[in-house]
Amino acid sequence: MEQEFTALRTAFVELWDLAQLQFQNLLLPSRLWQIAIIVGLVVAAWTLNAWCKPRMHEWMRGLEGRPKWQLRLLLTVNKRLKLIFFVVLIWLAVWTVRAYTPFPSRSYILALAGSLSLAWLGVVFATRLVRNPALRVVVRWGLWIYVTLYLLGVTEEVGAALDGIAFGFGDFRLSLLTLLKAAVLVSVLMVGARLVATSSAEQIRRNESISPSMRVLMVKVLQILLYGAAFFVALKVVGVDLTGLAVLSGAIGVGLGFGLQKVVSNLVSGVIILLDKSIKPGDVISLGETFGWINTLGARYASITTRDGKEYLIPNEDLITGQVVNWSHSNNFVRLDIYFGTAYGDDPHKVRKIAIESASEVDRVLTTRPPVCHIVGFGDSSVDYILRFWITDPTQGLTNIRGNVYLALWDAFQKHGISIPFPQREVKVLNDTVSVETRALD
Structure with missing residues (x-):
């Protein structure tokens, strides 16, 4: 523990000395005027952004029918116009200074600022591939910090300082540097896995030779394999011992199995x-x-x-x-039944024939499997029938086709003088006594 603390203190001392040295170098006259140029370019980029951003925003409002990825890209460009303008201006300044002076030190600060701004801009567009907003922010800031340290040439010193911040259990040691590496690698590999899974899933969904259920299963298995492989590969690359992780995950799995029985059952x-x-x-x-x-x-x-x-x-x-x-498991054939009744004075043979003909004329009713009509009973006030017909498009609805058949029966019965009875009540007053009779009227 004491050795780790000593190494950590040494690393921070080296970083502090390096920062002091770089600050002293910035105070040289040849570099002060470069800093002044950078400040002027920042002001110029800010002014250009204030003039151009609202006009570009109005232009984007008029775009119609463009793919979503183009609109997202234009929105990202609109948000980062200041940085884009600065990158263009700073590299123009670098090339101009190098054209008039052969000394690299006269353009060192300008080139460093240009490299940093260009790297930051590249990170902005690269991290758009990360869909999750919270994860995108973490990855973006992590890459910004890394490229900044890399271009400043202090990655080894900062790495040594972060590696000194660690805790361990027995032979297991986990440092802050290891955690950061794992987070970055997991994020990058997860993004790559998502891109591969998305493109592969689109190809699987377009394959008509595979049943819809198998397409869904293949996509899910592919996603699980890719994301799982990305996670464990990242941990293995940064040096995490997966043996202990396997034991821990087994213990956690047993606990989750008891606590999440319904979830596991649904899975x-x-x-x-x-x-x-x-x-x-x-x-x-x-x-x-x-x-x-x-x-x-x-x-x-x-x-x-x-x-x-x-x-x-x-x-x-x-x-x-x-x-x-x-309704559409083995085939799309669906039989529907509707019930109706007619008066006893109507010829049942004629009623059955009219019902079958009227149902056959309704759209969506199959004629290859013609409708049938049967008497199912003699009711109190009507002769009861059942009309059966077939359809092949249950996805278009069942209630609407039943309603259309009922309407066709109504029109046909009205045309042929067939009545549909219904019970009515008559109230008679005899010697101040009220009696109620119910009878069926044709």
Whole structure:
């Protein structure tokens, strides 16, 4: 412990001496005027930004039909106009000074400022690949600090100081430098893994020879493998012993297994659903009172959208253990039944023929599987029928096709003089006594 403290103190002393030496070098006359030029260029970049930024913003408002990535890039450029102007101006100054003087020291500070500003600008655009805003900020500041230290030539001294800040348990030692390296490598590898996973997922989704459920499963397995490999490779590169990590993760896994049984059950159920292909994106299902289309199959839940625009998140376990009606599992043929009644005075043979003809003329009703109509009973006030017909597009809705068939029956019955009875009540007053009779009127 004492040796580590001594090494840490030595590293900080070296950094302090180096900082004092660099500050003294800045006070040389040949470098003071370079600093003055940099200050002037900062003012010029600020002025150009104040003039150009609002005009560019108004121009961007008029852009329509452009891809999102182009709009995001233009927005990033608009936000970083000051830095862009400064980079251009500083390198023009460097090339101008070098053209009129052969001494490198006369342009050293200008070139250093140009390199730093150019590196910072490159980091800004490179970190746009990181989607997560919080992670993007961490990666951006980490890269800014690293490139600054690298261009100033103090990476070894700062690395030695950070490596001196450490704690250990037995033979295990973890320093601040190791943590920073791990964070940077994990972030970079995660970004690379995301790019590979995104491009591969798009190719898998476009492959029509693979079933929709297998596409979802392949994408998820690919993401898990890439992200897991990026994480462990980064830890291995920075020198973290994965043996102890494996033991620790095993113990944590046992605890999480007991505490997150429902979550694990949903995860396993999701894998089973994808493997047995019982439910896939695009299917129309009914689960209890919920009827809708499956948008996505997630690791924990399935997203189902109903016709009224509501989106339900159904746990995968419910899809495994509950009774699910999949209207498009093996084929898209769906039979629908509607019930109606006519008066006893109407010819049932004629009623059946008219019902079948009127249903066959409705759009979406299959004629290859023609409708059928049967008498199902003699009611108190009507002869009861059932009309059955087939459709192949349940995704277009069930209630609307039933309504259209009912409307076609109504029009056909009105045309052919077939009546639909309904009960009515008559109130008779006899000798100041009220009696109520119910009868069916044709």
